[in-house]
Amino acid sequence: MIKRARIVGTGSYVPDKILTNQDLEKIVDTSDEWITTRTGIKERRIAPEGVYTSILAMEAAKKALEQAEVSPKELDLIICSTISPDQPLPSTAAFIQHGLGANTCGAFDMAAACSGFLYGITVAEQFILTGKYKRILVIGVELLSRVMDWEDRATCILFADGAGAAVIMPSEDDRGIVHTIMHIDGAFTDYLHIPGGGMRYVSSHETLNNKMHFVKMRGNELFKVATRFMENVSREIMEQTKISIDDIKYFIPHQANQRISIAVAERLGLPMEKLYSNIDRIGNTSSASIPIALDELNRAYKLDKGDLILLASFGAGVTWAGVLLKW
Amino acid sequence: MEIEEKVKSLVVDKLKVDAEQVRLDSKFNDLGADSLETMDLIMAFEDAFQITIEDQDMAKITTVGEAIDFIKQKKATA
Numbered sequence: 534m535i536k537r538a539r540i541v542g543t544g545s546y547v548p549d550k551i552l553t554n555q556d557l558e559k560i561v562d563t564s565d566e567w568i569t570t571r572t573g574i575k576e577r578r579i580a581p582e583g584v585y586t587s588i589l590a591m592e593a594a595k596k597a598l599e600q601a602e603v604s605p606k607e608l609d610l611i612i613c614s615t616i617s618p619d620q621p622l623p624s625t626a627a628f629i630q631h632g633l634g635a636n637t638c639g640a641f642d643m644a645a646a647c648s649g650f651l652y653g654i655t656v657a658e659q660f661i662l663t664g665k666y667k668r669i670l671v672i673g674v675e676l677l678s679r680v681m682d683w684e685d686r687a688t689c690i691l692f693a694d695g696a697g698a699a700v701i702m703p704s705e706d707d708r709g710i711v712h713t714i715m716h717i718d719g720a721f722t723d724y725l726h727i728p729g730g731g732m733r734y735v736s737s738h739e740t741l742n743n744k745m746h747f748v749k750m751r752g753n754e755l756f757k758v759a760t761r762f763m764e765n766v767s768r769e770i771m772e773q774t775k776i777s778i779d780d781i782k783y784f785i786p787h788q789a790n791q792r793i794s795i796a797v798a799e800r801l802g803l804p805m806e807k808l809y810s811n812i813d814r815i816g817n818t819s820s821a822s823i824p825i826a827l828d829e830l831n832r833a834y835k836l837d838k839g840d841l842i843l844l845a846s847f848g849a850g851v852t853w854a855g856v857l858l859k860w
Numbered sequence: 861m862e863i864e865e866k867v868k869s870l871v872v873d874k875l876k877v878d879a880e881q882v883r884l885d886s887k888f889n890d891l892g893a894d895s896l897e898t899m900d901l902i903m904a905f906e907d908a909f910q911i912t913i914e915d916q917d918m919a920k921i922t923t924v925g926e927a928i929d930f931i932k933q934k935k936a937t938a
Binding site: 570571752753754756757760761792796 | 894895896898899900902903915918
């Protein structure tokens with residue numbers, strides 16, 4: 534009998550090319566000290582020319598499938614979370630399905646920004662619990678270096694490229710996805726957005742000249758809602774599953790900014806050693822950040838059977854989400 | 861005054877400064893707060909006084925005295 538949906542394999546991939554804070558000092562008016570104290574980021578990975586989103590996604594997916602011992606042909610569904618797709622049409626999931634050599638199963642993209650991976654595993658969980666599907670690939674992938682304004686020092690220092698993936702399958706014991714919560718509040722759509730290139734502001738010389746195809750961010754306002762929403766959703770998860778902060782082995786927040794992660798951890802009364810962070814090396818990879826972090830912990834053998842892992846995210850929308858895993 | 865004492869103690873606590881440094885005309889910036897620390901402080905005010913400080917009001921609160929006045933006014937009209 535299916536009791537839960539479980540992450541059976543994880544994988545991640547980041548490009549080889551490292552862009553350090555010192556490199557950025559040559560591009561925009563900034564300093565290593567400023568970036569480090571404001572964000573905790575020391576370096577990030579940037580995909581080379583010719584590499585695009587589905588390529589990063591497939592690298593991460595192959596590792597997750599290998600660990601799960603699942604062949605691409607056995608997949609029932611592929612969910613690709615991204616806000617930086619290969620093309621506006623068709624979905625990046627289409628390129629991934631074909632590239633991996635999967636059968637003509639269902640596959641779609643999901644746009645929940647930095648909360649995308651948590652939204653994705655929440656959706657996958659439903660298909661597993663109903664018994665409809667048995668093997669689902671969920672990917673969080675971003676190529677944010679391509680939508681950065683490299684003259685805007687508030688954003689180009691933050692965002693980076695990478696991919697993380699998980700294979701989700703039925704579990705007959707209580708290990709797996711214990712609880713999920715998704716939220717959005719569209720009152721804050723302009724806190725983090727790419728205004729141009731859609732049907733509202735169709736791409737034109739004017740939208741390009743006005744740099745409307747790049748990410749715009751209201752950092753201070755976003756800091757406030759991000760901190761509060763991630764704290765709240767973490768509390769909701771713990772209350773609804775009747776656990777306390779002491780029961781959690783690791784807390785993995787979306788790696789947006791180390792200052793936000795620390796503010797959330799402090800508000801939750803979480804000991805800092807339980808806060809997982811890789812932002813110093815990886816930067817903010819939006820929907821890829823949580824699956825990359827989870828894969829790092831998994832492959833470093835830091836997760837034991839039965840460990841409770843709390844995941845929390847926020848992103849453009851503003852979306853926010855929480856997931857509790859029993860490993 | 862209760863609000864004044866509470867604001868000052870939050871500033872001391874959040875910005876890790878000595879109480880003697882915190883005067884009504886002290887700018888958060890001069891007390892060593894960067895933009896995110898100021899935001900953290902604004903959130904602490906919201907939590908402590910059970911108020912909401914809207915985006916357009918945040919920019920107006922740059923000193924200890926401004927915070928106290930804003931909170932008093934907010935509490936009076938609540």
